[in-house]
Amino acid sequence: MYMNYLKIAWRNLKGSKLFSVINILGLSIGIAVTIVLLLYIHAELSFDKMYTNQDRIHRVLLHTEDGVAKEIWTGIPSALSPALQNEIPEIEYASRLLKHDYGGNAAIIKANQKHFSEQKLYWADAALFKIFDIEFIVGQSTTILNDPNTVVLSESTAQKYFGNDNPLGKLITLNNSEQLEVKGVFKDFPSNSSLSCDIIVSFTSLQYHLNPSWGNASFETYCLLKPNTFVDDIQQSIQQIVDKNIPKDEQWYSFTLQPLERVHLYSASYKDNYSSKIGDINEIQNLSFLAILILLIACINYMNLITAHSQKKAKDIGVNKTLGATSRTLIFRFYVETALLTCIAMIIGIVFTIVMLPFFNTVFQSTLDIAMLGNVYFIFGMIVIWLIVTLIAGSYPAIFLSKASTGMMLKPSFRMGKNTILVRKGLVILQFAASAVLIVSVIIMHKQLQFMQNKELGFDPENVVAIPITAIQTPQKQHTLVKAFESLATISHVTKAQGFPSVDVSGNSLSRTQDFATYIDIRSNAVDPNFVDVLKLNMLEGKRLSENKQDADTIKEMVLNAKAVKQLGYDIKEVVGKKVYMNNRIFYVVGVVNDFNFSSLHIPIGAYAFHNGTRESKRYLLVRTTGSNVSSSIQQLEATFKKIAPDAIFEFEFLNKRLQNLYTYEQKIAQIYVMFCGLAILIACLGLFGLAAFTAEQRTKEIGIRKVLGASVTRITQMLSLDFVKLVLIAIIIAFPIAILIMNNWLEKFAYKTDIGLHVFLSAGFMILTIALITISSHAIKAAMQNPVKSLKTE
Known part of the structure; x- marks a missing residue:
């Protein structure tokens, strides 16, 4: 009996090639995406499990x-x-x-x-x-x-x-x-x-x-x-x-x-x-949801297409029922057919995964191992996924077709009931609503990344090069290097500094009084006076640090940002000349600069101080080039560095690149979403393509009559497309509030964030409608242009 069911299932798959190809392709892509995401999630969850005492x-x-x-x-x-x-x-x-x-x-x-x-x-x-x-x-x-x-x-x-x-x-x-x-x-x-x-x-x-x-x-x-x-x-x-x-x-x-x-x-x-190697449990949860969502979209494809295709199976099922087949037997038969199709899709999906994995590792800088596909747990997981997909994808069509009335199914005019059509439409809406949520999410992620890259930071990181100098031990040699750099024609300003924006510096307490009755948290950076010119900071009040300050001089100077002045309780106009205390040292405030983002945009601007104290070592040379010929500037800097400090390694980093690296994780996650969002939309479009084909086939005679009565190709194309467009519009209306809720929650981790404007939803809506219309129109136009004589002869 089981072999007969398999033979019937195979014959049905071969007999409906378009139906089978669309379903297998959609499911295999969904399964491949799910496997890759699960491998990535597994890799993230496997961290530190190799240590024997990891639980202690x-x-x-x-x-x-x-x-x-x-x-x-x-x-x-x-x-x-x-x-x-x-x-x-x-x-x-x-x-x-x-x-x-x-x-x-x-x-x-x-x-x-x-x-x-x-x-x-x-x-x-x-x-x-x-x-x-x-x-x-x-x-x-x-x-x-x-x-x-x-x-x-x-x-x-x-x-x-x-x-x-x-x-x-x-x-x-x-x-x-x-x-x-x-x-x-x-x-x-x-x-x-x-x-x-x-x-x-x-x-x-x-x-x-x-x-x-x-x-x-x-x-x-x-x-x-x-x-x-x-x-x-x-x-x-x-x-x-x-x-x-x-x-x-x-x-x-x-x-x-x-x-x-x-x-x-x-x-x-x-x-x-x-x-x-810092991950984020929230993103792992989001990717888990994405894997489930894409697999669900693929399952919805199967459910939609098989119910749309069921009219062709009606007589076969009706005859089987007349000959004594029970609902239970028919349900089992349909599940066998679904299991065969999903098994083929699973095999193709694994092949897609093997092909996709090296590309995924390269693009997203991950180390997912193909050998994991042979792991016992992975094989067991694939069997579980196969069973789940079979149960979900085959549930509605199996129950619907097995419960239908025998007499109705044997009638030549058998059509699906309103409830079935409503369910099918509901599944299309669910599918495209999920796709719309993904598209809006990707657009907002991209918009936030662009916002972070283009936001005014309060200083100018362009054309600034950071060069480590910790291997140059003597202050005299460091001073010689600074002078040599300043003499180069392509260099405008040079300063020594303990750190720079995006690099952590000393964390200290700053107080107005020596007893530290009240104090503020502050980041302090030991620098030379030229830091203002190198970073192009805006002096709001006072002056920069003094030139030629001697190390033995007990009077140290400090330049605060506006945030620090506010937290200390001073007004910007009155703070210059005030005495402040940090680490049991006295500093005199000589100037105030504008607030600037010295860390990532995940956190708000805090208190910051530049000073000329001598306890902290200055680990970098910050060099502003003229920007006219960057590669030539780097070559000149390297040659000068090696001449003065031959025992040290010349290394450099562009400040703007360093700042971009603060958001590497977000960029990687956004790329993952873009890639898999595209595949989810492809799966949804495959389903819509199949539904459009079956709809056009069902309405062949109607189209022929309309053409005989004078309907144009444009009018018939509009008629065939309108029903699907309505479903997509409903999906968009449902999806947008959900997308707003999800993305507002995602944006909460940034102190500075872009606004979710109306144009985001207009762009997403236009994109989804365009994709849907292109998918539908191929079948609609083909059906509309068919010879009406042939259409009317169709049984």
Whole structure:
């Protein structure tokens, strides 16, 4: 019996080639999209699962409590980590991580007489290797990093530095100053690890080890809890440690523990993340919804087309019922036919996935592995998807056709009832409403990205080049380099700076009074006076920092932004000349600049200060070129740099490119939406194409009579298209409020956002109607131009 059902199903598929091709193509595209999205989601959810004790590993988070800005930081003071391990019995191990230059500049490494630039150099406590499963190829993890000036390298880094030679005991030089002895080589971190280091230097090499501070919150800290430990109890113990070391009125932060499993997907809004692999659980939920939506659109295609096609099957079903076939038997038969079609679509969909995956990885900079398709869980998942698609796609047609009256189905004039037509129309509306929501979402995403790229930032990032100078150790050589750059014809201004917009600088407290009775959070940047010209900031009041300020001079100057002046409680006109206090140092406010976006547009503008204090090192040269010949300017800068500092590596970064990189994740997600939105619309159009074909076929005689009575091709085309256009218009009306709700929620994560104007919906509506009309018109015009004599002969 089952083989007979399969034979009948195969014969039906072969007998209706257009129906079969449209359904298989629509389902296979839907399945391929779903597979790719599920692989991407699986990759995001798999982060940090490789560590044996991942359920006991936590990261310490800092919550600011000053009343000015409520933020969560991933960096904490260096003094907390040893206190955790020594004073809280429930914590087995704790380890600090400090990225080179606080996550700013790359480290310059000299090994085998060659120089290398390294972005992933960290200082860490030896306990790091007891918290995480880091496999060593050379060396013993139990004794590594106990001694100062020791280092371990990743396998790929050791190969890069020393080739096939044994690196143990060899020396490398950091930033032309510190010599480090190689004590081990570990396997490269997996691509789905939040922790990713190429070089790990012993924390005992740093001054922070000797003088741990409760103030400088720059250290990511991980701890391993003992089994069966309650996190709430530990957090209370941490607060007791804070109370013991910091007076209540000076506590501007508190701490919580974040499970390792939440580090990747739940840290998008946290400040100072060292990891470049930060995901977003909200986007994962959105992509999951998108996968389900696209699969549902493909299923709706099948349901619509088979109900439209059912008239051709009516006599066959009626005869079967007359011969004793039960509804149950017929339902099973229809499910077999659906299962066969979806099985073929599943196979083609997997082939599409294999073809699509390399392109997806290239465009979206992901590392999805084709080998996952052979995973037992993946195969099981594909079987589940096949069953779900079969049940959903085959449900309505199977029940409708099996329940229809035998007598009615045997009549030559059998037509589907009003309820069936209404359901079919409702499915078309649902399909295009989903497509409309996707189109509006993509337009608004693109509009927001364009808004962020074009927004006035309060400074001019164009033609500004940032050059790291940490490897140039002597101030005299740095000064020589500045003068040499200034003498170049293609360079207009040069300044040394601790950082620049998009690069984090020092976080401090600023107060009007020495007792810090009230204070504000502020970002402070040690710079030379030319910073105003390089960034093209607008001086609102006062003057820039003084030239030739001596390091021994106790009078330090500061230029505030307007936000900082407001938070301090001053008026811009009166603040110049006032004395302010930062880190127990006195500064005199000499000027005020306009507010500018020194961070991403996800957060509002905060308080910012430029100063000429000497405690913070100036890590960059900011160079404004004339813009006349950028490539020539870079070549001249490089040649000058290598002449003056031959032992350092010349690296540069355009400030405008750096700012664009702040939105890399949003750009990638938007690209994913554009790609899969296009495929969803294609699937919907395939269904509409099939429905238009069947509608034209059903109304063949009507069209012939109308033509005989004088109806024009244009009039008949309008008549055939109008019903579908009405459905699309209803779908648009339903979709737009839903799209507004969804995208308003998405835009909430930006402090500065574009407006959702009427033109967005007009553009989306016009686009959807145009696509629908093009899809429908091919069949409508063909039917309208057919010879009426042939139409009237049609049975």
